Amino acid sequence: MHTTKSKITKLVATALMGAFSVVFLVPLIWMISAAFKYEKDVMAFPIQWIPQSWNMIGNFKAVWMGNVPFHLFYFNSLKLAVLMTVTTMIISSMAAFAFTKLQFRGRGFVFGLLLSFMIIPEQATLVPRFLLMKWLGLYNTHTGLIVMGMFSIYFTFLMRQFMASIHNDFLEAAKMDGAGYFTIFWKIILPLCKPILATVGIIKFIWTWNDYQNPLIFLMDKKLYPITLGIQLFRDDYADNFAVLMMASLSAIIPLVVIFILLQKHVIKGISLGGVKG
Template sequence: MKAILVSKTATHLLLILGAAIMIFPFAWSVTTSLKDISEVFTYPPKFFGEKLKFENYVTMTTRFPFFDFFLNTLKITAIVTVFQLLTSSMAGYVFARLRFRFRDGLFGLYLATLIVPGQVTMIPTFFLMKYYGLMDTHGALILPALVSAFGTFLMRQFFTTIPGALEEAAKIDGCTPFGIYWRIFVPLSKPAMVTLGIFIMIGTWNDFLNPLVYLSSMKNMTLTLGLSTMQGLYATDWAALMAATTISVLPLIIVFLLAQDVFVRGITLSGLKGE
């Protein structure tokens, strides 16, 4: 009994240490956003400044179009998340429940695209976006991200865990394959959908390389690209930059905290093998 208690105590201490290491950079950025510019780089470093300077959060909006960056990112993330959830769940349902020739082979080929680095497809995608006149538009970021091999794989794994009896009962009642997908599988796939949605949202929200390649005008920039422009060539207002960084991270933290229980369930269920 004593050995079990010692083991649990050591485990919790290790988890607390890991959590503190992960939280510290974000906590430092929050406190830095409330410092005077002269207090950002001091030796020895000070976690808190002499007084809280909330003016930095006003400075970030007056010097740069921060709200434009935020709204652009929000729009792109919302569109990509909704459409990728739709396409991934539909493709996952087809590969998991429908029977047709070469199904497993097609799924294997589709899954094989996961091993292709994004840098390999970047140049062909760039020429396609240029050909269709989508350079310096949000369409260049949205269109290539509407489908996902990983999302299809995740949804397929979840759909294989749903009992076949539900599907057979729906067929007896005259339900079409799309009706079965929409009325039965989608409502039952909430954990997997939330899990995939969080992955998509974080990946799209934090994307820097694609906006850097396709966007050039300030009014179309996303948060990641906009924050990089806030660093000057000779001087940078680090306090204002940390204020902008703090605001840009908050939506991701809020979404994860609200959906963490469903997220954990989705991760667990999506890895099970069904009949």
């Protein structure tokens, strides 16, 4: 009897979650549908979820071969996302290694001080960062954005929690064989940290790709715009053409959807391991 009630409860919960999932997916489904339609059919009522007349090629050409250099914005976003992701993974992993496996005076205090900075909203540091970038001559450059984006307290904490679960016997054995700290870090620690490295890489890539605030403030040249800013330029030429705007939006999110679908298991596994161990 108890087993039957449990199965019914799980079935009802699954059905409810499925219904909520469909509701949350409606805007995405509408965007995909609108991206393949002619403009006159976008606002038709009732909604034609499956277009009767397809204009996918026309909308695609308007986005990728029109007056707005969409391919340039795509390249800029890819450049920023890849470079920030790689540098963040390197710096955060090295910092986490130092805070977990190296013994030095004040280690706990420094790590606690570092964590205390997490309570400071990013918006509170906009003016100091703006002045600093102007002083360094990095304002209106991709280099400035990369320098600001390569350091992450959150990812350092996440990787530190994961590395704390790696037993020190591995390090002691390597030291007895004459391995230095860099060799231990590169050949022993990093291979064991693949789940959390994958998690950090995926999340950082998504955050950078979706970043709107920093490029808006620290970039002036339209040729340097990432896709989050570049897509706004479509409003000038296609303000009333929702089909083209939806095709641009769909093109912008495709890399994120593909990455998340393929690697979502690594994200969930890495966060759960980094959050409960150590």
